[in-house]
Amino acid sequence: xxxxxxxxxxxxxxxxxxxxxxxxxxxxxxxxxxxxxxxxxxxxxxxxxxxxxxxxxxxxxxxxxxxxxxxxxxxxxxxxxxxxxxxxxxxxxxxxxxxxxxxxxxxxxxxxxxxxxxxxxxxxxxxxxxxxxxxxxxxxxxxxxxxxxxxxxxxxxxxxxxxxxxxxxxxxxxxxxxxxxxxxxxxxxxxxxxxxxxxxxxxxxxxxxxxxxxxxxxxxxxxxxxxxxxxxxxxxxxxxxxxxxxxxxxxxxxxxxxxxxxxxxxxxxxxxxxxxxxxxxxxxxxxxxxxxxxxxxxxxxxxxxxxxxxxxxxxxxxxxxxxxxxxxxxxxxxxxxxxxxxxxxxxxxxxxxxxxxxxxxxxxxxxxxxxxxxxxxxxxxxxxxxxxxxxxxxxxxxxxxxxxxxxxxxxxxxxxxxxxxxxxxxxxxxxxxxxxxxxxxxxxxxxxxxxxxxxxxxxxxxxxxxxxxxxxxxxxxxxxxxxxxxxxxxxxxxxxxxxxxxxxxxxxxxxxxxxxxxxxxxxxxxxxxxxxxxxxxxxxxxxxxxxxxxxxxxxxxxxxxxxxxxxxxxxxxxxxxxxxxxxxxxxxxxxxxxxxxxxxxxxxxxxxxxxxxxxxxxxxxxxxxxxxxxxxxxxxxxxxxxxxxxxxxxxxxxxxxxxxxxxxxxxxxxxxxxxxxxxxxxxxxxxxxxxxxxxxxxxxxxxxxxxxxxxxxxxxxxxxxxxxxxxxxxxxxxxxxxxxxxxxxxxxxxxxxxxxxxxxxxxxxxxxxxxxxxxxxxxx
Amino acid sequence: xxxxxxxxxxxxxxxxxxxxxxxxxxxxxxxxxxxxxxxxxxxxxxxxxxxxxxxxxxxxxxxxxxxxxxxxxxxxxxxxxxxxxxxxxxxxxxxxxxxxxxxxxxxxxxxxxxxxxxxxxxxxxxxxxxxxxxxxxxxxxxxxxxxxxxxxxxxxxxxxxxxxxxxxxxxxxxxxxxxxxxxxxxxxxxxxxxxxxxxx
Numbered sequence: 001x002x003x004x005x006x007x008x009x010x011x012x013x014x015x016x017x018x019x020x021x022x023x024x025x026x027x028x029x030x031x032x033x034x035x036x037x038x039x040x041x042x043x044x045x046x047x048x049x050x051x052x053x054x055x056x057x058x059x060x061x062x063x064x065x066x067x068x069x070x071x072x073x074x075x076x077x078x079x080x081x082x083x084x085x086x087x088x089x090x091x092x093x094x095x096x097x098x099x100x101x102x103x104x105x106x107x108x109x110x111x112x113x114x115x116x117x118x119x120x121x122x123x124x125x126x127x128x129x130x131x132x133x134x135x136x137x138x139x140x141x142x143x144x145x146x147x148x149x150x151x152x153x154x155x156x157x158x159x160x161x162x163x164x165x166x167x168x169x170x171x172x173x174x175x176x177x178x179x180x181x182x183x184x185x186x187x188x189x190x191x192x193x194x195x196x197x198x199x200x201x202x203x204x205x206x207x208x209x210x211x212x213x214x215x216x217x218x219x220x221x222x223x224x225x226x227x228x229x230x231x232x233x234x235x236x237x238x239x240x241x242x243x244x245x246x247x248x249x250x251x252x253x254x255x256x257x258x259x260x261x262x263x264x265x266x267x268x269x270x271x272x273x274x275x276x277x278x279x280x281x282x283x284x285x286x287x288x289x290x291x292x293x294x295x296x297x298x299x300x301x302x303x304x305x306x307x308x309x310x311x312x313x314x315x316x317x318x319x320x321x322x323x324x325x326x327x328x329x330x331x332x333x334x335x336x337x338x339x340x341x342x343x344x345x346x347x348x349x350x351x352x353x354x355x356x357x358x359x360x361x362x363x364x365x366x367x368x369x370x371x372x373x374x375x376x377x378x379x380x381x382x383x384x385x386x387x388x389x390x391x392x393x394x395x396x397x398x399x400x401x402x403x404x405x406x407x408x409x410x411x412x413x414x415x416x417x418x419x420x421x422x423x424x425x426x427x428x429x430x431x432x433x434x435x436x437x438x439x440x441x442x443x444x445x446x447x448x449x450x451x452x453x454x455x456x457x458x459x460x461x462x463x464x465x466x467x468x469x470x471x472x473x474x475x476x477x478x479x480x481x482x483x484x485x486x487x488x489x490x491x492x493x494x495x496x497x498x499x500x501x502x503x504x505x506x507x508x509x510x511x512x513x514x515x516x517x518x519x520x521x522x523x524x525x526x527x528x529x530x531x532x533x534x535x536x537x538x539x540x541x542x543x544x545x546x547x548x549x550x551x552x553x554x555x556x557x558x559x560x561x562x563x564x565x566x567x568x569x570x571x572x573x574x575x576x577x578x579x580x581x582x583x584x585x586x587x588x589x590x591x592x593x594x595x596x597x598x599x600x601x602x603x604x605x606x607x608x609x610x611x612x613x614x615x616x617x618x619x620x621x622x623x624x625x626x627x628x629x630x631x632x633x634x635x636x637x638x639x640x641x642x643x644x645x646x647x648x649x650x651x652x653x654x655x656x657x658x659x660x661x662x663x664x665x666x667x668x669x670x671x672x673x674x675x676x677x678x679x680x681x682x683x684x685x686x687x688x689x690x691x692x693x694x695x696x697x698x699x700x701x702x703x704x705x706x707x708x709x710x711x712x713x714x715x716x717x718x719x720x721x722x723x724x725x726x727x728x729x730x731x732x733x734x735x736x737x738x739x740x741x742x743x744x745x746x747x748x749x750x751x752x753x754x755x756x757x758x759x760x761x762x763x764x765x766x767x768x769x770x771x772x773x774x775x776x777x778x779x780x
Numbered sequence: 781x782x783x784x785x786x787x788x789x790x791x792x793x794x795x796x797x798x799x800x801x802x803x804x805x806x807x808x809x810x811x812x813x814x815x816x817x818x819x820x821x822x823x824x825x826x827x828x829x830x831x832x833x834x835x836x837x838x839x840x841x842x843x844x845x846x847x848x849x850x851x852x853x854x855x856x857x858x859x860x861x862x863x864x865x866x867x868x869x870x871x872x873x874x875x876x877x878x879x880x881x882x883x884x885x886x887x888x889x890x891x892x893x894x895x896x897x898x899x900x901x902x903x904x905x906x907x908x909x910x911x912x913x914x915x916x917x918x919x920x921x922x923x924x925x926x927x928x929x930x931x932x933x934x935x936x937x938x939x940x941x942x943x944x945x946x947x948x949x950x951x952x953x954x955x956x957x958x959x960x961x962x963x964x965x966x967x968x969x970x971x972x973x974x975x976x977x978x979x980x
Contacts, residue, residue, distance in 0.1 A: 155830030
């Protein structure tokens, strides 16, 4: 037959083309990403919000915060210095900082220039409203032996403005400057902790960098332990490294376990080395999936790979469908078996693709990727199973082991005996009762944290760092917009006032806003006007001998100081900590971020934003969790929709009644799985729901297989059993994943498969069943 | 803070041993930290380059080894300060008010303590120390080690006998502060009023 020659050749051409595409995609390095945020919906279409989010995320993804602790400060400092040198030399970091060798002269210049612009709101207010008290306090500070070093000599700043600015600069509560070394040191747990900060060259989501950083940190830990010291580290990089290691491990064992299991099963059942060729469609499927994924999305996420590796179990079903016909088709010939089964195979490809592609319509990029990967993978597997594999198996005569068939026959017999005692209707009633009771106990839970299996040690260390340094960043922040810098600073200032109240109430640990650093231009002008009035109050300064000419000159100088804008102030050394907050100018005006520390009550923060113009609370985590819950509903709708589509598709070959039966069984299986989750006390998550969505599609296959019954009930049941086992081998292993989301998915699919298999025999129409049972007896 | 106090006490103790052959930093520390309480008047002169006259202030201090330091400024204005392990506090009409951690201030207070108590280990971290003289008449010369401190101080000179008598801070900018503690004396216990000041 010409198709037997033509098809393999056509397929080989396609395969070569896809291989070429893969080679081109991978030539510049693996297009694989581990960035969690690319997996969740980019719910914000506002580019400014996105920019602000990136800005606030960046330190998490590029910075490493390490505390080096030792009972002796000198030891802790020496170790920090050694580690800092080693890290700098590693080439992984753009900057490693353990000691602030501040350039005081640059700081002095900025302080002098910013005497009007940088004065804090409270000090400004006192100067404006109580000039007498302002001067008196200045005098006190001149005598105060504890007022601290003033960076600017008194004769350059008789009014003491630079000292006030210096003292109003915020700093992490628990960290102090060690003047000898310039290091930042905190005391806690009976130890001296030196703060070491490093900023990596690349992004945390380069595949290599997080692992290298984690390795370097492990080596440093060992070194610290030898010196009797301890390290605490906090960084998004470490979570990324952990996630990658875990993903690699899980791919190895989900993929490896499923592969080994399936190969073993093929050998045991078919007793021919050539049966292992059934794995060819799996490899082709993976290739097609990966190429399609990179082509569509530019990159492939590691989570897609983990979940995608479960495709092995589904892809191997296509060859299994016709290989299993060797129990009834004697002699078994590859092409004739394919001809017999390909209509069923095509139907099952169509239903599986519908199931997977339904995932693509959820708002989750992660699932869209998995859907694309799987659908393309299935097409590849189907094509190779139908076009290539029969040619490879051309001369093989399969003589499968007899025991699987005997087992299947025993199972069918068991079912028949059961049905004689308890009719189907009663069984259905019992099943529904079981489901109702299970559903009653089901509770749902949705949290973005299920996507990351963070090990407790990383979390504990991050908490320790937050506790010791007093630095507790939160993911929520305010985005504030204004038409120009003046309006922006006024809005920031207004919101800061409200936040101060929250801080005083203990509802918030702290915040950073550019309005704490500098005053708006009108406020600067107001200050310059007020300074002129100070002459009436400065007698106490004259009394201690300050020359009047010096004071006059100073006031004139202050009045001539240029008005400073945000960009100018941020460029100086005092601006360093504030730079990430400034988003600059765009078409609609200017914008800045207020970052928050040690958050208590998100709802309260949302309320604050409501009555302030131009203020928006960005709470990505909260938005995501709300979205998760909302998506659960739409996922259920998608599931029903995909069932309707499959129903339409099946009406053609099976008629309405048959199609209804074929679709009802998977739905019943899904219902039973839900109930089981309830009985097991497992929560219903978005992921278990997605798992069930998928199972519906796969389980339609089994129903079709049982309905068509090519080769008899027992042979079909055996085919279903083999298919379910392979699928379960790959998805079931996902249930062991340490990422809650993945394991949830695996558990739901596993349960779904068990019920699909158990219910599949009911797919046969009652008439067929009666004749089949007599046929079975006759052959026995 | 308390370590600084202990070391000051130690320096005081050291002074009490006239038989020591060579007078070293450990001896000084022991000598200064011997008495539980040291008190006396102080006179502070702040020499600012731009002022013809120094800024003169006077008052009393109480240094309690186990509690901290009371610094009671009396002229030209009255202002009480207290430094202890938890930081610095200032007295106003409604009682002691803790001052929020001030950036450079916190470090300076530590230094101030170390100087008064002759805490050589605390001081050695930040300064090169050079001690001369004997237990009855000694001079301690401090030069800052770090780049950061060098930008603030050029040197600190401390001299004394049984107690610290004179501290002179030379600022890099050219200003200097002279602190004289002319009539310090040791006591075994705090007065009730002083105890209650430390207690709040």
